[in-house]
Amino acid sequence: MTDGAGAGKVRLDKWLWAARFFKTRALAAEAIDTGRIEVNGERAKRARLVQAGDTIRVRRPPFEHVVRVTATAEQRGSATVAATLYQETEASSKAREALADQMRAIGPSAFRDQGRPSKKERRDIERWRGRGK
Secondary structure, X not given: XXXXXXXXXXXXXXXXXXXXXXXXXXXXXXXXXXXXXEEOOXXXXXXXXXXXOOEEXXXXXXXXXXXXXXXXXXXXXXXXXXXXXXXXXXXXXXXXXXHHHXXXXXXXXXXXXXOOOOHHHHHHHHHHHOOOO
């Protein structure tokens, strides 16, 4: 880990991975390429160098994080080390908590994947098509 005092600049994709916003650098790079990451209010590229003091907006639907870089790291460390790399803004934290509360109030059924139907749903479909009992 490099502190922001020296030449502590790191590629954006590496920093996002080291700060544990994404599981792999490839996922971080994909998020950057699709425009879900902004640095200091501007859309960024993978190789953009970030340093202490930069503000990064990370959109991972349905949540959005706005963080200020406090330190840089080239390598991924433990979660406790990753937590020292940034400080989330108070407004971002409150907005995420409010959205989480709303989602809990709606319930899990609203967010269920539309994948394979359940046994009951299959029977209802067959009945609707006129092939079931």
